[in-house]
Amino acid sequence: MAMAGRFRSTVPRVAKSLMSDSLSTHRSTVQRSLLCSKLTDPQQSRNFSSASPSKEPKIKVPVAMFGGSGNYASALFIAAAKAKALDKVESELLDLVAATAKSPTFSQFMKDLAVPADTRVKAVTEICDQAKFSEITKNFLILLADNGRLRHVDTIAKRFSDLTMAHRGEIKAVVTTVIPLPAEEEKELKDTLQEILGKGKKVILEQKIDPSILGGIVVEFGQKVFDASIKTRAKQMERFLRNPVNFDV
Numbered sequence: 001m002a003m004a005g006r007f008r009s010t011v012p013r014v015a016k017s018l019m020s021d022s023l024s025t026h027r028s029t030v031q032r033s034l035l036c037s038k039l040t041d042p043q044q045s046r047n048f049s050s051a052s053p054s055k056e057p058k059i060k061v062p063v064a065m066f067g068g069s070g071n072y073a074s075a076l077f078i079a080a081a082k083a084k085a086l087d088k089v090e091s092e093l094l095d096l097v098a099a100t101a102k103s104p105t106f107s108q109f110m111k112d113l114a115v116p117a118d119t120r121v122k123a124v125t126e127i128c129d130q131a132k133f134s135e136i137t138k139n140f141l142i143l144l145a146d147n148g149r150l151r152h153v154d155t156i157a158k159r160f161s162d163l164t165m166a167h168r169g170e171i172k173a174v175v176t177t178v179i180p181l182p183a184e185e186e187k188e189l190k191d192t193l194q195e196i197l198g199k200g201k202k203v204i205l206e207q208k209i210d211p212s213i214l215g216g217i218v219v220e221f222g223q224k225v226f227d228a229s230i231k232t233r234a235k236q237m238e239r240f241l242r243n244p245v246n247f248d249v
Contacts, residue, residue: 092137096157110153178210214231
């Protein structure tokens with residue numbers, strides 16, 4: 001009960017901190033041709049998405065992604081959006097990542113660059129056929145296998161999920177505590193964040209348990225981080241106590 005009370009008293013502080021300045025969503029248009037040129041050669045690009053560009057509607061990624069994994073995720077988002085298969089592709093990628101986490105042998109295979117490209121491609125093709133993955137997911141994974149990028153599939157899948165969430169108007173808030181947040185406090189925090197977002201957006205709350213913060217709560221929301229953990233307070237107190245005291249003032 002005491003712990004729940006501390007959580008309850010923290011929620012208004014979270015709201016006040018998060019409301020201090022408006023959230024911004026960075027949007028940019030990334031041309032498919034530019035993305036694909038970074039991923040592979042022209043022939044592989046045609047194999048990955050063969051529809052005629054002149055008749056296709058322009059698809060914009062909802063959030064700008066950077067780096068190799070961001071480029072792959074953006075290219076996959078564009079291809080999946082054109083095929084109206086965003087949810088299916090996201091589900092298939094997450095299933096693959098989950099299967100990799102459960103199988104040390106499969107995980108090692110995904111990371112081992114010593115495995116010849118043709119062996120990787122053959123194995124991935126068989127896995128996709130057995131799992132009955134869509135052609136978009138299958139072709140994409142084959143592309144990663146051929147380019148030696150399978151070891152990054154978990155990061156790419158996370159970036160892709162970030163894009164699909166933004167496309168659906170969802171924003172993830174990560175709440176870190178020492179013990180699971182009580183249901184009542186979880187709802188109160190979620191409602192507070194939802195009020196900040198306003199209509200047209202939906203908060204997806206994700207709880208993380210981290211004993212290293214010692215107590216309190218840390219909320220990561222959009223570009224904001226509200227850190228009310230005991231660990232951070234202890235560090236602040238330590239810095240304060242280490243500062244020399246000037247008795248002449």
